[in-house]
Amino acid sequence: QVQVVESGGGLVQAGGSLRLSCLASEDILTINSMGWFRQAPGKQRELVADITLSGIINYADSVKGRFTISRDDAKRSVHLYMDRLKPEDTAIYYCRADRGWYYSWGQGTQVTVSS
DSSP states (O other): OOOEEEEOOEEEETTOOEEEEEEESSOGGGSSEEEEEEEOTTSOOEEEEEEETTOOEEEOTTTTTTEEEEEEGGGTEEEEEEOSOOGGGOEEEEEEEEOSSOEEEOOOEEEEEEO
16 A cells, blocks of 8 residues: 655744645555645544645635645655644644545644744
């Protein structure tokens, strides 16, 4: 199964920016879609953004205009650039690879936005 590993989380002040990266163990051109999800304490995991093999991008309404997802096929990576961060963006961010018949999740990376 494909494995994914996240990196790039950290502590940032409100209004700041961070870039998260997700590295896949296999060619992401064989993966239907790559996505970022997040889970805040006491809340369900939710979709932040995803990008399909054909380049279709979907964002959660709460991050539209602030977050940008991109993919680097040559480096088997997907990135999430987060700008104008808010305290409510604080969560563990997970990368997910959708192979169609199974999902692979990373361990997650913590993003904390201080007010």
